[in-house]
Amino acid sequence: MTSSAAWFPIRKRPLSGVMPTFALAATCVCALGLLLLAMIAGVREGTESIRARERLIAVDMVAAVERMLDSVHTSQRGALAALPGQRCESVARRFAELRTHVNYVRGVNLVANGRIYCSSALGPLDRPLAPFFATVPARTSINLIGGSPWQPTVPVMPLYVPTHDGLGLLYVIESTYITDALAHGVRYGASRVTLTVPGAGTLDDLGVWTSAQAAQEAADHAPGRPGARAAAQRWGFDVSVAFAPAAYDAARWKYCLMFGAAALLVDLLMGAIWLIAFAPRRLLLSAVERGLRHGQFYVVYQPVIELATGSVNGVEALIRWNHPKFGAISPAVFMADVEASRLLGRITRFVLERASTEGARMSAQASGSRPFHVAVNVAPADFERKNFVSDVLAAVERLPQGVVLILEVTERFLLEKRPHTEAIFETLKARGVRFAIDDFGTHHSNLDLLARFPFDYVKIDGQFVQQLERRGDQLMKGIAAVASHFGMEIIAEGVETQAQHQMLCRLGIAYAQGFYYQRPGPAASVAHLPSENGGLAVAVRPL
Template sequence: MYDTSKAAGPVTPTSPAGFAATPGRHGIAPRLWQLATLACGLLILLGAVLAGEQYAARSIDARERLIGSELAASVDRILSSVVSRREPELTALAGRPCAQVERQLSELQTYVTYVRAIALVADGRLYCSSGLGAIDVPLSDYRHTPGTPVSIKLLPGTQFQRGVPVLVMFHATSNRLGVLYIVEGEYIADLLAHGVRYGARQIAVSIADNGRLDDQGKFEPASEPQPADLSRVASGTWPLSIVLSASPEFVSQMRWKYGLLFGGIGVLVNALLAALYLLTFAPRRLLLAAVRRGLRQGELYVVYQPIVDIASRATVGVEALLRWHHPKWGNISPAVFMIEVESSALLADVTRFTLRTAAAEMSARMPARPLRIAVNIAPRDLERKGFVAEVLAVNDALPEGVSLVLELTERFLLNKSPRVMDIFETLKARGVRFAIDDFGTQHSNLDLLSRFPFDFVKIDGQFVAQVDTGGAELIKGIVSVARHFGLLVIAEGVETEAQHRALRDAGIPFGQGYLYQRPLRASELAEKQKTSLYAHS
């Protein structure tokens, strides 16, 4: 159908701009390449989205930790300031009678910022307050942890001012004495509120196994659950942490920022991938479109090369070869377009055109009988639905004495399948004959000839070219094998008289090549054969 060997005659090896064949892709269906490219594009976009989410999450986490670190450092400074201010003087007051130190205690309290009151502790009880004077309250009411020099706790309030959260700090100055500082929770809440301005929310000071004080001044005991997505930044000085999460506005801003950034990168990479795909496959699409248009406009045609009886040189058949003459690019080699056609949906149209054209032209112009019309078919033709019906329709329309021969390359038939055998049996039962083309160029073996009911073996021209220069024994071996299986041998690519004589001496019955006739249009071939006699097959 589209043989480009020397036996087929000259074909201008034209490759139109952008239509050059692209080796390396023909083993994979173009649809698979398209699906693979689409899948890669989707994976790239998915990867870009995931990368954007990851970078957004990292930025959000970094922002939360930055804010948390700043707030933790600020709380540290407040608490450290509380216990360090006037510490010697206050320590000296602990254990002395309240009546003697009450006034001095009140004065010292004015120098310690952030506190509501300072109380002196002796033997586990608060006995003197800077605000209330003499009192008698168990230290345990303030949840002091025994054995700790300085302990801190969060409380929802005191017995003197309930419902107003405070942070209490107890500084043990000796085994039985100490100073208790009551830090106003509102000061801590105001400090935490600064974090809201920097894109945080749900900010709180948290003390393990105690509770939390948030930026609204609300106390929550440790027993109440908190959201799992909060970041936690531990203080470097005190046993407390800052817990917080980024505001929805900041989270949305980061997701949009990195989503657009990585989405843009993904789109750009996909654009490059699409450009690469188009650069790789656009020529193929254009080529197939041109072939389809050529079929409609009559640019494709069939030429015929005679197959002769070597003994008499009488024509016994023809091989139909597809050609394409483009109005702009001239003759285009089948090697350029047929490989792409074979892997596309256009194959059915091209094969159908070749079969019908060859049958119609040869039936109308070749009066001598019998005659064999050989047409190459592609491997994928045998996979097409309706192929057998098309072949039978053409075969049944042939005049009496004209037979159809389908030529297949051996590489496809190495793997025997029930479908291939069914096609062989169905078509042979209706008179269609089969030839194995280019025999010897692939993985030939004797089992191949025994498994498939071929009628002819076509020896490739590369072996014929050596027949008169030392390769005769190989040719004789092929002839012997073919006869063993009851097959007729056709030698392709016969160019010289010396080759003709060597083939005749080797017992080759049929030949094809430039020596006998170059491929011609049906009308030209009929003119040349007008006075010739055709031998019976």
């Protein structure tokens, strides 16, 4: 295990820095959008439900009036059809008897040459057909008028059935029956049901007759939609049904509440999913923030050994968290989320301050042949912070003369050479800061990376050190040769055995670190390594 992996482990989730915020924003937008769509759908569904009821009632009303007209037209049809043209006196009794079998009518009349000459109720008479029909219909027809010659204020529906040339039957249907049929639509919830005979007039559910001209003028000036309209297939009339605006509003509210409740349930489910996915992260970050305030974090150091002399040439600073309830918490648990949060600056600043302060004391005890260095790992997101450069320079100011600050940068962050990154490199290197590429050889590494950035050190990932004993040293030699070509020095991570240590020495590797030399510990444990031959000796520590 490499010690550097314990400080700022690389996140394995792309775009993790924006994922929680993006997920929350997306969840809120989806929730609001879903609620809005539910309301829109509720309004449309409520409107459509009322319109569907209007259409259904209109069709039912048409069917009811059609049955009424069919009954009048077919009752005693053959017997009645034989009467027109005969003398009223001779057929009066028979005529009156047949009339009793015809429902819905006020009376049946015999017509000849455009005049009514016999009535089933009044007997012989002589009146023109004109009050009922302007001209003698050539086929079975209906009309709708505001009154008959006998009752001028009572609307009726005349039905004329021609039987022979110039002869026919005139049925006068009571409007009361039609009105009763239309009133059923009101009982189903409609506010207005109207029967219309085109060119004649209209009759509503209250029995009010309106002429065709007046009805058209009223329709032209009436606000809103007329409702649903259904036309009779066999008779020349239609029925319109309209619900009151309040009924539309009630239906819309009903469906808005239904759809809105369903949308809220889905929104709650999305919210629960977001909490399940990200609430642990928020709780963890809150705990980290409390830990920073209450001094639960501290820094340990792993020595970096100069292999040529066996002395401690520097240290790598590693953050640790001692939670009051859960004890020691590995950085692998919290650093990935810290990197993607606003706490990264505080954590990096904390490590820089602590490492520069304690590094100054450790450097006084070191006896290596090279300048003592203090290495701090930085996260990719650090390079995007506006205070990053000032934080690093503040740490440089705290270090004594001759002590070098090294920033270890993960290679995956440096796949693209950007002007912003170059400017940070140039600014900090001008102030004596050095850079190391961390975990080289893993993930997206390529040798061209060494040529594109001004690194001072290359840290070989521990997995390649572990392979020295099994697969030889050719890969290590190749990396060392390329690094030497670019003027960089090698630091081997994760040294765990004496055999690995010896092979690195034979290869001429400059520096190494790992459990073989010492586990990470407080600054005092580095400063008090046993001295031998005037320097800090390499002490083998059992794993």
